[in-house]
Amino acid sequence: MxxxxxxxxxxxxxxxxxxxxxxxxxxxxxxxxxxxxxxxxxxxxxxxxxHPAVVKAVTKQIATLGHVSNFYAHPNVLELAEKLQKMTGDKSARVFFCNSGAEANEAALKLSRKTGKYKIVATNESFHGRTMGALSLTGQPSKRNPFKPLLKGIKHVPFGDSLAMKRAITKKTAMVIVEPIMGEAGVIVPPSDYLKNLRKYCDDNGALLVFDCVQTGMGRTGDWFGYEYSGIKPDVITLAKGLGGGLPLGAMIALGSASTLFSAGDHGSTFGGNPVATAAGLAVIASIEKExxxxxxxxxxxxxxxxxxxxxxxxxxxxxxxxxxxxxxxxxxxxxxxxxxxxxxxxxxxxxxxxxxxxxxxxxxxxxxxxxxxxxxxxxxxxxx
CATH class of the missing domain: 3.90.1150.10 (Aspartate Aminotransferase, domain 1)
Known part of the structure; x- marks a missing residue:
């Protein structure tokens, strides 16, 4: 101490x-x-x-090729991106790798700005990270208040309340971000039709629907991402935590038209998708499937x-x-x-x-x-x- x-x-x-x-x-x-x-x-x-598979994969990789940056491709980043794409069930999906959930949500926030709009709807008591953009999305006053002013244009509404969401989402909304199941707020499960309703409201207003699967993802709920029970797909999925099996690895996966919003130079991460962390990610997915x-x-x-x-x-x-x-x-x-x-x-x-x-x-x-x-x-x- x-x-x-x-x-x-x-x-x-x-x-x-x-x-x-x-x-x-x-x-x-x-x-x-x-x-x-x-x-x-x-x-x-x-x-x-x-876990033996993670230890073996990381040990082999660090002895073969260390960090290379995103100026260059390497086998692991290609294979893991293709694997995540397949897990979404959507060939249009494109992946951006980073190091944490906060970074994945920051990437989603920046992606939403490429729509030409900036207003965002999030939920009370949500947690999306502690960096300034992610903190602006987070719906916990105790974490937000000491660091104001935060990003403008973000409205927080009660989680699980479809009517409140319907009223909050307008033609000016760039994105809506929710956790399929709220984690830090105490594991709060929304009504069964909640995510499906959000999909409709976002479609009606041309807003991106972002699912923060940082905590629910990688099999934690019994499904790969944690939103599958809803029967719908988001425009963006953010992942981290379990993706690296203990190593720092995050991902922002964009689907459909959202996958083409970023252009060269719009965003980046020095360590994102590095060979060692992605080796761990591949070992995690393979082990979950094999076992x-x-x-x-x-x-x-x-x-x-x-x-x-x-x-x-x-x-x-x-x-x-x-x-x-x-x-x-x-x-x-x-x-x-x-x-x-x-x-x-x-x-x-x-x-x-x-x-x-x-x-x-x-x-x-x-x-x-x-x-x-x-x-x-x-x-x-x-x-x-």
């Missing part, structure tokens, strides 16, 4: 433990304590720690949703696949998070009464069962003090 405070800025506060190693869904700290990792780098380590992980996500996710709902003190459990949010009866989420850590499980409390779970997609059923027991005891211990 002292070393952290002497050398790092205080934007994260000071961590209470130092993690030194990990294997699968188990991590170890510098004191030798082990933990079930049910946050996975905030939904990033989709194959857990030290039939999407089916596993459905099975373990269904177990957790059912079992966690039975725990006294939990008033609601929601989500899809292995993106799960819990609402607690009392505002003790931070205390429960601390108690779980003391008992050997890492989770996240995005609100006073809200818990977020996002374990590796290959977490075992036995580990899920162990987690339920730890969480149940932790909540009981906090609420019965």
């Amino acid at each position: 002292k070393r952290w405070q002497r050398a790092l800025q205080d934007n994260y506060g000071t961590p209470t433990i130092e993690l030194v190693s990990g294997k699968g869904s188990v991590v170890k700290d510098s004191n030798g304590n082990t933990y079930l990792d049910f946050l996975a780098g905030i939904a990033t380590n989709v194959l857990g720690h030290g 039939k992980i999407l089916k596993h996500v459905d099975e373990v996710g269904a177990f957790l949703l059912a079992e966690l709902a039975l725990i006294p003190g939990v008033t609601e459990v929601r989500g899809a696949g292995l993106l799960i949010g819990l609402t607690l009866e009392k505002p003790v989420a931070k205390a429960v998070t601390k108690k779980c850590q003391e008992s050997g499980a890492l989770i996240n409390a995005p609100g006073e009464s809200i818990i977020r779970l996002a374990p590796a997609l290959n977490v075992s059923m036995r580990q899920a069962q162990k987690f339920v027991a730890i969480f149940s005891q932790a909540l009981k211990g906090v609420t019965h003090v």
